[in-house]
Amino acid sequence: MKKILACIDGSGFSDSVCAHAAWLSGRINAAVELLNVLPYSPERASLSDLSGTIGIDASSELLEQLTQADEVRAQLEQRKGRLILKHAEQRLRAEGVLEITSIKRRGTLTETISELENDAEIIVIGKRGEFAEFDAMHIGSNLERVARAVSKPLFVTPASFHPIQKFLIAFDGGASSTRALEYVISNPLLQGMECHVVTVGRDSDETRKTLGSAAAKLERGGYAVRSSFEAGYPDEAIQSYAASNNIDLLVIGAYGHSRIRDLIIGSTTTSIIMSCRIPLLLFR
């Protein structure tokens, strides 16, 4: 059976992640795997001991001290993780999801997802995590790293769930947005919804042709398609199109450019994730 990997951390977004995972599970008939990653934070010895002495059996005594410090913290984290997962399981069950598994792993989120993503169809993650709830325009520190590392579709959820009926696919002819297009056509996930395909850029025959062929492909895939050509910066143009057309879901190819270019002029993807208030489906 197909699996949806839902990453939860007990933040305000976890509930929304569960709701979206339940919705996805109903659409593509997949099991949900809940993942809680316990941070790997090696102990820090109490900095108060600068005595610089080593007494009898110094090394084993120190090992014991450090182990105790780790033990207490790790047990608390484990208990917290268990509660978060239990709560999420109840939430999913209430939404009618039948196949639910839970895993707790220790490590960084990016590493853990890379280890587990092979079995997953879609990865669901909240826009922001546990320690980043203060700023509505902020992107969780983990999210960008995860988005760059995963090879499976990444579903980024906003703070709450709203029914999804209209989606927008941003198409620029690049490799990742082509993958997004192919996925939408071949997968039951979005079938039956109103589909908007948008290309942003300089108006030319070539870009018009790109948009036309994408729209034609989608129509052949069984979608009712509205295609539109927008001018301006991609992030702003897509946002304003989505807002004025009441779009419920954005489908985009993510991080098509090199990291160096992103570093200098900023990444379109990051900017869209930042300012977007509806769910996003990212493809690498």
Added chain:
Amino acid sequence: MSFSRIRLEWLGNIRGDLLAGMVVALALIPEAIAFSAIAGVDPKIGLYASFSMAVVIAVVGGRPAMISAATGAMALLMITLVKEHGLQYLLAATVLTGIFQVLAGVFKLGVLLRFVSRSVMTGFVNALAILIFLAQLPEFAGTGWQMYAMVALGLGIIYLFPRITKAIPSPLVCIIALSAISIVAGFGLRTVGDMGELPSQLPAFFFPQIPLTFETLMIILPYSLTLAVVGLLESLMTASIVDDLTDTGSDKNRVCWGQGAANIVTGFLGGMAGCAMIGQSVINVKSGGRGRLSTFFAGGFLLFLILVLGAWVRQIPMAALVSVMIMVAIGTFSWSSLASLRTHPKSSSLVMAATVIVVVATHDLAKGVFAGVLISALFFARKVSRLLSVKSKLSEEGDERVYHVYGQVFFASAEAFIAAFDFKEAIEKVRIDLTEAHFWDISAVSALDKVVLKFRREGAAVELVGLNKASATIIDKLAVHDKPDAFERVTDH
């Protein structure tokens, strides 16, 4: 090695690393001077070594937060070289030691450490502690009660001062207090200044002044080999101690070549060969050091202190250094190993004791480890040789006896294997079932030949069952290790 990993290793714990580095630097100064005294060179040789080794190992070493510097284990091995050939040969030997260690890292010899058992390692640290302690005794020669009183006072300060505050390194308090007493009271005790030249400027890069001949190579080669082996052993051991303490992993081959690179640079900067230090690394972790920055800062701060405070360092009485070194010896010794002498198996205790005795007798940790590894291998062979049993049954007709061999047949159990057969029984047919046995070497095969010949001479027809499977383990290059059913293929039949 990703950028984020490098950043984490360097800047993941800045405050803790800087504080710990400072504590370690203060502790490194007396040690570097004391170890220079052991090796018979000026204090500046040890101090330059500790500076350059800490700084280089911080960058290239395999184990963040591990401290490498001039060490007692290495200093003890160079005494004769310095006495007979002088400093320049020591510097050349240091470079050659580094080259050997880099090669060991490149050829991934770090894995050989797994043949060094726990008992040998305990013996190693105990022997090291005893050697450091013994090396302090000459400082007492020809001194009066003042020396003993000063050392006793120093140890008192070192161990009792942390009860007042743990914010100031007590060895530093000890050094300052004893220096003050020595300057004011003027007992005429020896001071660091009497030991030889201190660094007065930054170390400079230069080539050791030796004739580049085959004779030179032959002089330094044996020393370099031993230094390389001992240095790697202590470095790998320290790395695994720091691994345990911080609950993180380290690249053992990088530990090897990193230590080698540090020794090469050190040799060219006029420092003596060194390696990782167990005691200092424990102090570093205890003080909150976790990243490469702690080691780097320890080295840099050490040189800064020496250059700025050189005039004061000169006046530190040797009694203060002796106190600090006795603390290091006590902290390095595994006292719990004494208690477990009674509870651990006798063979393990014997291996530990043998390692200690050989080291203390020869002042060479490499020889002690070699003896320890050899003895533990023999004990292991003897233990495994007991995993052999031969059962026999007479057939119902009474004309055939079936021997079932279970377990391990190899050089240590071949004798017992032969003795398990009853050649005096007059019987016409003998069947030896080897399906449950493992033949590990040629001794096992010739033992079996012997058994077959003996039976034939008694007039019995011998039939062997399952020989092919039993002898599958003989062939060294079976090349099944990396196949999924390797274990079954070698053992389960």
